[in-house]
Amino acid sequence: MNDSALQALQRPDASQSDADDVSSGAVRTLKAVGYAAKHSFSNLKRFEFERVSAGAHDIEIDVLFCGVCHSDIHQVKNEWANTVYPCLPGHEVVGRVTRTGSGVTRHRVGDIVGVGCMIDSCGSCGPCQAGDQNYCEGPNSWLATYNGPMIPAAKAPDQSNAYGRDNTYGGYSNNLVVREDFALKIPAGLRPEVAAPILCAGVTTYSPLKHWGVKAGDRVGIVGFGGLGDMAAKLAKAMGAEVTVFTGTPEKLEEAERLGLNAVLEKDKEAFGTLKAAFDFILSTVPQKHDVNRFIELLKRDATLCVVGALEPLEPINNMLLAFHRKHVVGSLIGNLADTQEVLEFCAKHAIGPDIEMINIDEINDAYKKVERGDVRFRYVIDMASLAAA
Ligand SMILES: [Zn+2]
Numbered sequence: 001m002n003d004s005a006l007q008a009l010q011r012p013d014a015s016q017s018d019a020d021d022v023s024s025g026a027v028r029t030l031k032a033v034g035y036a037a038k039h040s041f042s043n044l045k046r047f048e049f050e051r052v053s054a055g056a057h058d059i060e061i062d063v064l065f066c067g068v069c070h071s072d073i074h075q076v077k078n079e080w081a082n083t084v085y086p087c088l089p090g091h092e093v094v095g096r097v098t099r100t101g102s103g104v105t106r107h108r109v110g111d112i113v114g115v116g117c118m119i120d121s122c123g124s125c126g127p128c129q130a131g132d133q134n135y136c137e138g139p140n141s142w143l144a145t146y147n148g149p150m151i152p153a154a155k156a157p158d159q160s161n162a163y164g165r166d167n168t169y170g171g172y173s174n175n176l177v178v179r180e181d182f183a184l185k186i187p188a189g190l191r192p193e194v195a196a197p198i199l200c201a202g203v204t205t206y207s208p209l210k211h212w213g214v215k216a217g218d219r220v221g222i223v224g225f226g227g228l229g230d231m232a233a234k235l236a237k238a239m240g241a242e243v244t245v246f247t248g249t250p251e252k253l254e255e256a257e258r259l260g261l262n263a264v265l266e267k268d269k270e271a272f273g274t275l276k277a278a279f280d281f282i283l284s285t286v287p288q289k290h291d292v293n294r295f296i297e298l299l300k301r302d303a304t305l306c307v308v309g310a311l312e313p314l315e316p317i318n319n320m321l322l323a324f325h326r327k328h329v330v331g332s333l334i335g336n337l338a339d340t341q342e343v344l345e346f347c348a349k350h351a352i353g354p355d356i357e358m359i360n361i362d363e364i365n366d367a368y369k370k371v372e373r374g375d376v377r378f379r380y381v382i383d384m385a386s387l388a389a390a
């Protein structure tokens with residue numbers, strides 16, 4: 001037995017899953033249906049498949065709602081050159097628990113739970129031990145809710161696959177199976193469909209705001225005012241910061257004002273001039289290559305600009321802008337499980353959440369086009385009940 005096979009068997013879910021199914025002599029599976037893309041150039045279409053059903057430490061959920069994240073589009077179109085097909089996206093999942101493994105203690109049948117970007121991690125590396133599963137340094141890093149391990153076997157140091165699977169199917173589906181500790185509790189005060197985008201867009205922006213210590217009285221800039229920017233601005237405001245959003249879309253200025261935010265058009269050079277060295281923290285949510293230099297000029301001495309939207313090379317950074325006032329440009333990736341639970345509770349407590357628009361699953365390809373054009377500020381959320389009719 002090679003190391004990876006051994007590791008796979010040592011995973012509590014893998015071994016227990018076998019143990020749970022001794023009577024049948026085979027791994028029990030769960031029939032599933034969702035919307036998947038077969039190639040980078042194809043639309044999402046109805047796709048039937050089977051999931052391995054819950055092992056001792058897993059839960060099975062019926063998906064109620066799933067948010068549409070810009071990453072879903074990047075992934076479907078293979079824009080990060082790592083997509084495994086069929087690609088069945090969805091990592092802003094809220095559902096009802098329908099079955100629990102024999103060892104599950106955190107959730108009960110009937111509970112409303114959420115699943116974000118991760119469904120497993122190695123559990124033993126430094127970051128995992130410190131609770132930062134999203135920075136797992138195991139041979140395959142964390143297991144994504146869709147598209148399989150972050151580091152596939154082909155790129156793992158010894159070509160191993162600790163999770164025993166190359167691909168995973170996400171929440172654009174009627175059901176999902178997940179380790180119990182990777183399912184979050186949805187607070188009673190939060191509508192399930194509103195909670196869905198908090199599981200990625202919410203925690204992706206909450207985690208850096210928290211990590212870099214944004215506090216009451218700080219001036220915070222949010223670059224980009226789409227799904228991530230909307231959450232970022234609301235969270236920073238609820239933390240007590242004075243928030244300014246930077247947008248390229250004139251129609252979004254009014255919306256920002258309605259939310260009690262300052263708003264600046266990205267082409268407004270005069271406004272940029274008056275805001276030099278004004279900000280304690282700036283969060284860029286722009287989901288593609290962009291120029292951060294003009295925003296670096298808006299930071300105070302020692303302040304930080306964090307990029308969460310783009311996972312690709314940025315326009316070159318002029319280090320003179322950083323060095324002269326000891327400024328920082330940093331990145332941050334989603335958030336850990338504790339932060340995800342925390343941001344759900346923070347949103348319930350402060351009565352904030354994403355602005356959402358509900359769609360049926362058969363509207364997903366049109367929704368992608370609108371998100372790509374950048375003309376939606378709200379988050380699309382798929383009502384998964386529509387799958388039955390699709
Ligand atoms: Zn996402």
Ligand SMILES: [Zn+2]
Nearest residue numbers: 122125128136
């Ligand atoms: Zn790890």
